[in-house]
Amino acid sequence: MRRAPRPPRTLQGLGVSPGIAVGSALVLEIPRVSIFRVSVEAERVPHEISRLRRALALCKRQLLEARTKALQEAGEGYARVFDAQVMILDDSSLVRETTESIRRERVNAEWAVREVVERYLKVLSGTQESGVRERGGDVEDVHARIQQALSGGPRQNLSEAKEDMIIVSRVLSPSDLVLLNREHVIGLAIEEGGQTSHTAIIASALRVPAVVGLKGILSAVKTGEALILDGRRGTVHVEPSTELRESCLESARQAGVLEGRLLAERNLPAVTTDGVVISLLANLELPEEAEAATGSGAEGVGLYRSEFLFLHHSPDLPSEEDHRATYRSLAERMSPRPVVIRTLDLGGEKYFHRILEKEEGNPVMGLRAIRFCLRRTDIFRIQLRGFLRAAAEGGLSLMVPFITDREEILQAREILESCRRELLAEGLPAPDRVPMGAMIETPAAALVADLLAREVDFFSIGTNDLIQYSLAVDRGGVVGAARAAGIRVGLCGEMAADPLCAALLVGMGLRELSMKPSAIPEVKHLLRRVTSGELRALAREALALPGSREIEELLHRQLAERLAAGGACPVELA
Ligand code: PEP
Ligand code: MG
Numbered sequence: 001m002r003r004a005p006r007p008p009r010t011l012q013g014l015g016v017s018p019g020i021a022v023g024s025a026l027v028l029e030i031p032r033v034s035i036f037r038v039s040v041e042a043e044r045v046p047h048e049i050s051r052l053r054r055a056l057a058l059c060k061r062q063l064l065e066a067r068t069k070a071l072q073e074a075g076e077g078y079a080r081v082f083d084a085q086v087m088i089l090d091d092s093s094l095v096r097e098t099t100e101s102i103r104r105e106r107v108n109a110e111w112a113v114r115e116v117v118e119r120y121l122k123v124l125s126g127t128q129e130s131g132v133r134e135r136g137g138d139v140e141d142v143h144a145r146i147q148q149a150l151s152g153g154p155r156q157n158l159s160e161a162k163e164d165m166i167i168v169s170r171v172l173s174p175s176d177l178v179l180l181n182r183e184h185v186i187g188l189a190i191e192e193g194g195q196t197s198h199t200a201i202i203a204s205a206l207r208v209p210a211v212v213g214l215k216g217i218l219s220a221v222k223t224g225e226a227l228i229l230d231g232r233r234g235t236v237h238v239e240p241s242t243e244l245r246e247s248c249l250e251s252a253r254q255a256g257v258l259e260g261r262l263l264a265e266r267n268l269p270a271v272t273t274d275g276v277v278i279s280l281l282a283n284l285e286l287p288e289e290a291e292a293a294t295g296s297g298a299e300g301v302g303l304y305r306s307e308f309l310f311l312h313h314s315p316d317l318p319s320e321e322d323h324r325a326t327y328r329s330l331a332e333r334m335s336p337r338p339v340v341i342r343t344l345d346l347g348g349e350k351y352f353h354r355i356l357e358k359e360e361g362n363p364v365m366g367l368r369a370i371r372f373c374l375r376r377t378d379i380f381r382i383q384l385r386g387f388l389r390a391a392a393e394g395g396l397s398l399m400v401p402f403i404t405d406r407e408e409i410l411q412a413r414e415i416l417e418s419c420r421r422e423l424l425a426e427g428l429p430a431p432d433r434v435p436m437g438a439m440i441e442t443p444a445a446a447l448v449a450d451l452l453a454r455e456v457d458f459f460s461i462g463t464n465d466l467i468q469y470s471l472a473v474d475r476g477g478v479v480g481a482a483r484a485a486g487i488r489v490g491l492c493g494e495m496a497a498d499p500l501c502a503a504l505l506v507g508m509g510l511r512e513l514s515m516k517p518s519a520i521p522e523v524k525h526l527l528r529r530v531t532s533g534e535l536r537a538l539a540r541e542a543l544a545l546p547g548s549r550e551i552e553e554l555l556h557r558q559l560a561e562r563l564a565a566g567g568a569c570p571v572e573l574a
Contacts, residue, residue, distance in 0.1 A: 011214050013189075015234035016200035018518060019209030020252040021187030022245065023164035025238075027223045028172070035147065038108040048102045052095075052109040055149035060089050062145065080312045088142045094120075110150050117143040166227045166236075168217055172199050187229040189236050191217050204518075211236055258564055262521035266297030270524040276532035278506055280524055281340075281514035283492055287326055290333035293517040297524060300337035302460065302514020303399070303492040304330060306383065307345055317379060323386020331395035338395060340437065340460070340514075341387055343380070343412075345369040345401040369402030374411055384419045392429035399437040399460060404444035409455045412436075439492075440478050441465035449478045453485030460514070463493025479509040490514060499526040499563055500555040506532065507539030522564045529562040 040048055063086050071079035088094065094116060101112040120139055166187040185208065193199050193212035203210035209231030221227065221238055228237040228248045237244060270278045281302030282293035293301065309318050309326055318326075331339050346368065373380035390396060400412050413436065423430040438445065438452055441462030445452060453459065459482050482489035490512030495501045497519035503526055505513060515523065538558055542551045 009220065009238050011189075011217055011220060011236045011238070013211040013214035013217075013234045013236065015210075015231045016193075016212050017188075017204040017206075017208060017210040018232040019187075019207070020231070020248055020255065021164075021166050021209045021227075021229040022249055022252065023166045023186050023227060025168045025189075025221050025223055025225045025227050026165040027218065027221060028167060028169040035110045035114050036108075037111045040102075040106050040108060042106065045103055045106060048107075048109045048112075049099055051150060052098060052102065052113070055109070055146055056089060056095065058149045059142070059145045060086060063089065083312075084138050085142050088139055089146075110147060113143065113146055113150070166229050168221050168227075170218055187227070187231070188212075189214055189217055189221070189227065189229055191215065259521075262525055262564055263295075265524060265528070266295070266521055268297075268524070268528070270527045272506075272527055272530055272532045272535070274531040274533060276506075277511070278527055279490070279512040280520050281490070281492075281512065282517045282520065283494075283514050284330070284517070287330040287333060289517065290330060293520075294334065294337070296517040296520040298337070298517055298520055301330065301334055301339040302490055302512065304339060304341045305345065306342055310344060310346060317382070318386075320382050320386040320389070323383050324389045327387055327390035327396060328393065331390065331393070335395055338397065340397045340399045342399045342401055342439070343370070343387075344373055344383060346372060370400050370408050370412060371402065374408065374415075377415060380415060381419055384416050385423060388416070388420055388423055388430040388434070389428060391431050391434045394431075397435040397437060397457070399439060399458075401439045401462070402442060402465070403438045403440070403452065404442045406448065406451050406455060409436075409438055409452060413455070437488075441469075441493075443469055446478050449481035450484065453481045453487055456487065458482075458488040458490065461489070461491040461493065461510075463491060463495040466493065467495070483509075488512065496523070499523045500552075500559060503527065503530060503535055503559055504539055504542060504551075504555060507535030507537075507542075525564040526559065526562055530559070534558075 063082050067079045067082040067086070070082065097116045098109070098112045101107065101115060102109060105112070117139060164184055164186050166189055167185055168189045170191045171193065172188060172190055188199070188203055188208055188210040190199060190210065190212045191214050200210065200212055209229055211229055211231055211234050213234075214236060217236065221236075226239050226245070228240050228245060229235075230237075230248070237248070240248070270280045272278070279299050280297065281300045282289070282296070282298035283303040283305070284290065284293060284301050285305050285308040290301075304327075306323075306326075309322065312318075313322065327339075327341050330341075367375060373383075384398075387396070387398060391398075398416070400409065403409060416434075416436065420430045435457040437458035437460055438456045439462045440446055440449060440452075440459050442465065446466065449459070459478060461478055479489050489510065491505055491510050492514035494515070496505060496513040497515040499519075499522050502513055502515075502523045506527065513523065538554070542554055545551050545554065
């Protein structure tokens with residue numbers, strides 16, 4: 001008997017890689033291999049140990065294959081994601097403890113691995129530190145892979161996908177993601193994860209439309225059901241109506257045409273029709289994104305978040321050479337465009353590292369970013385020395401996050417200068433002077449912007465944190481303080497990635513905006529179709545309105561017709 005089709009429904013998650021995918025669902029069953037304790041005879045013990053070794057060798061081959069593919073298709077930064085899993089496999093204590101357990105307990109390899117892995121996971125889950133807890137995900141993935149190899153069964157082979165499918169899964173490991181057949185896997189709908197999860201970063205580098213954080217999608221969707229995934233809006237429509245499907249396909253077609261048009265403008269300046277030039281720069285997390293940035297028309301990197309370098313080396317710390325090589329590579333890939341390296345901003349809700357755990361219970365509000373660096377000058381100096389050596393060849397500026405007080409800038413400058421003298425004394429290269437900027441992302445910094453402006457070469461307003469910590473800060477005050485001191489002021493919060501907000505910010509006086517690379521073409525499109533006077537008037541009008549809804553309405557009313565408005569599915573009314 002045929003099941004009646006289920007009614008259409010829509011799930012909302014977080015769009016992490018733009019694009020519209022229309023296809024059918026492939027719900028991935030995370031394989032649950034049943035693991036039993038089986039006693040083995042003494043003479044079978046060597047056989048169990050060699051089964052274990054063969055399985056580990058197979059897993060390593062699979063992971064290295066995934067690493068090579070990631071390297072070819074997405075670059076070194078993405079390939080490193082696999083290093084963590086290879087490290088777990090190579091961990092001598094995992095092999096030793098498992099082998100010992102097989103010998104001592106006379107049990108099968110499956111049971112011995114499971115016991116050892118469970119002990120590891122228990123230790124990891126006991127920590128409050130999310131960076132370490134996330135390693136539990138890698139350990140689980142490696143465990144599933146080992147069990148699969150021991151069982152002799154194939155891992156669900158995503159490279160064999162034959163028709164256009166949207167993968168629906170609780171999680172999708174970076175290795176699976178890289179190995180999938182991208183000709184046929186056209187979208188990813190993932191139940192867990194956030195903006196900065198490895199899956200999200202790789203999906204966007206591979207340009208596969210993806211939505212993460214889709215709570216309940218596994219129970220809401222069955223394999224074969226029709227899906228429309230909108231990686232920009234973060235929506236997944238299940239069994240959509242014919243009309244919605246047709247209009248989404250039309251939106252996808254228009255988005256393709258529009259992307260071509262926007263990219264044709266990418267090397268034109270972002271200049272308003274009355275001649276005011278705005279610099280559009282990129283926010284990056286990995287040097288490999290440099291090509292995406294220049295491809296989108298970025299005039300430089302306004303924010304390189306060096307935390308990712310720390311995360312890639314976690315649980316160790318990057319060496320001075322790691323810093324130098326990463327910053328140099330970025331400068332060269334972007335050359336002759338300028339690049340701003342932001343010093344370590346571990347902490348906040350996005351980035352954790354075990355080094356924080358020792359220092360601070362609540363790094364979101366407490367010892368994060370510059371505060372942490374001034375406490376752990378040993379770590380800060382390694383970063384600054386690496387930076388200075390890279391900056392000796394030009395193209396780089398330094399930016400310090402989470403400033404709240406002038407004293408922090410003075411101390412950071414002093415340490416920078418001491419590192420510079422130290423390098424020169426060692427016969428190593430260091431520039432005479434590097435531009436140093438401060439992020440204005442705390443209400444405290446915004447309030448003393450005039451004092452800070454005398455100590456730095458530029459400001460960059462970080463609206464992500466500023467909005468988070470206080471909605472009642474007058475950003476116009478920061479711009480005024482910077483102008484009075486004659487320094488540059490830019491903005492690098494995600495707010496700039498929304499064309500309407502970008503226009504409002506230009507109206508408030510900003511002339512430099514840094515954002516994720518994919519947002520640059522649309523922002524440029526709008527700015528090239530307005531006058532600066534019109535935006536100034538709009539900003540004045542907006543500031544007099546009672547709330548954000550009214551401001552949004554005003555911006556839409558005045559600017560909607562000139563927006564590129566690319567590539568999102570129409571919203572279906574319930
Ligand atoms: C900000 O706070 O606006 C910012 C750009 O920094 P991050 O998002 O890395 O905290
Ligand atoms: Mg910030």
